[in-house]
Amino acid sequence: MxxxxxxxxxxxxxxxxxxxxxxxxxxxxxxxxxxxxxxxxxxxxxxxxxxxxxxxxxxxxxxxxxxxxxxxxxxxxxxxxxxxxxxxxxxxxxxxxxxxxxxxxxxxxxxxxxxxxxxxxxxxxxxxxxxxxxxxxxxxxxxxxxxxxxxxxxxTSGISLHKRGYREVSGKAPITETLAAALIMLTPWNKDRILVDPFCGSGTFLIEAAMMAANIAPGMNRSFTAEEWKNFIPKRDWYDSIDEAEALIHDEIETDIQGYDVDGSVIKVARRNAREAGVEHLIHFQERDVKELRHPKKYGFVITNPPYGERLEDKKDLPALYRTFGESFRTLDSWSAYMITSYEEAERYFGRKADKNRKIYNGMLKTYFYQFLGPKPPKRPGEGRREDGQNSICNGK
Missing domain, CATH: 3.30.2130.30 (VC0802-like)
Incomplete structure (x- = not known):
């Protein structure tokens, strides 16, 4: 066979x-x-x-x-x-x-x-x-x-593959690791570009991005049901695949990946998750409100999962929150923003119609992936880069 x-x-x-x-x-x-x-x-x-x-x-x-x-x-x-x-x-x-x-x-x-x-x-x-x-x-x-x-x-997997093994505790309205990775891959972001998540929660977007930047395979810190199928898969195949993944890791790199959240206790959780994933040194976490979203450099990315208002009493706060988010983003000259939310008034209060909008089901919850595109940065000599919203994926070979 x-x-x-x-x-x-x-x-x-x-x-x-x-x-x-x-x-x-x-x-x-x-x-x-x-x-x-x-x-x-x-x-x-x-x-x-x-x-x-x-x-x-x-x-x-x-x-x-x-x-x-x-x-x-x-x-x-x-x-x-x-x-x-x-x-x-x-x-x-x-x-x-x-x-x-x-x-x-x-x-x-x-x-x-x-x-x-x-x-x-x-x-x-x-x-x-x-x-x-x-x-x-x-x-x-x-x-x-x-x-x-x-x-x-x-x-062959057992526990769902979104369980990477680094996230034991989640913040409010967590986004799964697999969905976060897929959404990042829908953007032109790469490890040489700035990435900020102003509603970082447990840090999933940032950790997945850092793992991509360092070429860390997502399944390295967990086990799989088929590992015990000694009658069907030689144990050597598993050892060889792990060796292949380890050889591809390149975590001695410099990145500008930042995560903010107004809740200090959530930031502690995010730091712990990043440490478990082996990428704590690649991400800067800070307790900060979205109204303080600032960065001196150009051509950065905001990729985020802002609050949806899951509870009825929280929905009244959403207009002000999304308005503040939009106002802060407008100070980031030349940046692009990507946000996934189920809040149907997001564009209205953000203050701008999305250049692209993609409907995505997060479990049973219908959400929208809004894409607010900034200008392309000037191409550096010898640089090859994709700007078509289809991020490159590390080849496992």
Missing amino acids: DRIELIAPCHFGLEAVLKREILNLGYEISEVEDGRVSFYGDRKAICRANIFLRTAERILLKVGQFRAVTFDELFEKTRAIPWEEYIPENGKFWVAKAASVKSKLFSPSDIQSIMKKAMVKRLQERYHTDWFTEEGAAFPVRVFFMKDVATVGID
Whole structure:
């Protein structure tokens, strides 16, 4: 099984960013759908995708795809999947999640139960046993129905990939690490440019940017379910992938990445998170109100996740807050600003209509990524730079 197909779910609307990441890792795209990108690779691709991809939510090993409109069909077609090629006799296996859209089979619990029975039946026949101890490595299965077509995968990641391992405590209205990384990649920012987040909270935007600047792979400080799949992935593949990631780190660099927040206790959390991520020396955090947003240099970037007014009593403060933000930003000559918010009056009180606006779902919350573009800086001799809103991605090879 030298060639396998992997599925990488992502935030809806950010598939192009993930596709570019996968291509930069050297893999062939097989399909791009709403909320996921599929690609071909070898078994080592499981290791490299989990360690290097910044915008994927998890990595699934695709094991089957079929049409089923009855539970009998679901049972037989699940049973036809060669589960023994993936799951050893002592493996722990279950259908961890089932989802269904526009399909006749729509009950997650029933789908999970039927598929588990079919898996047991298949493995009983192949391993010639009536009982499985299920005391070995975990093989959680996920299935997604779309218009009666089931796509079946085994989760190689375990905990979602947005859990980098550096953020134990979050501030108010945290943005996930994967979404933060994707939004940064939608801007022309690079490590040589100034970056400020005046509502930095737990520091996610800044930490993700610093990790990109230092070329630190996002999965280096955590473990993955598939690390225990000794029957399927040689341990050497994991060691080689980590060695590859470590060799690419370049954290002895100078950056101008700054984070402000009016809450001093949140700044302490952000500093701790940056320290855990290994990028504390690349970010300057400061307790500061947005009205004090200032910087002497030109052509910088503001990338931020300002308060949304999640609680009803907080919404009354939003007009003044966004107005102050807009007034402060106007003092930053030649800068660009990018903000994600669910506050629909953001442009009005910010005092400027966005040059670009992208709808993005942050979980179940509909948000907007407003882009207020400043002028391009003059090109320095010998400098190659992208200004098309498609930031470069570090090649993991």
